[in-house]
Amino acid sequence: MIYDKHIFICTNQRAADVPRKSCGEAHGMGIVEAFKNKLKDLDLPIKLRAQKSGCLDICDFGQTVVIYPEGVFYVGVELNDVDEIIEEHIINNRIVERLKLENVRAKRAQ
């Protein structure tokens, strides 16, 4: 494995006349920059990469981020969630349960 943590941030932007939501409309690139800047500032002693990705096909749940090797999908990610994801998931290896796809999906189904 090349990276200890590999973060993919959806920045997909659909054409204006396509009704399906896309992460790039909100702040996909802003989230990418926030991850990159924060990780650069922290200069953690692990191998990390944060990068943009195409559609991860869970568009209806809002801004999507997936982190490997755990394969945890976070949805509805806002700029002010980036610090918590880095602090919890990247540094402390704890899942941010409130943003995890399965939990958000279950909450919506209630």
Ligand code: FES
């Ligand atoms: S547009 Fe981001 S998951 Fe589909």
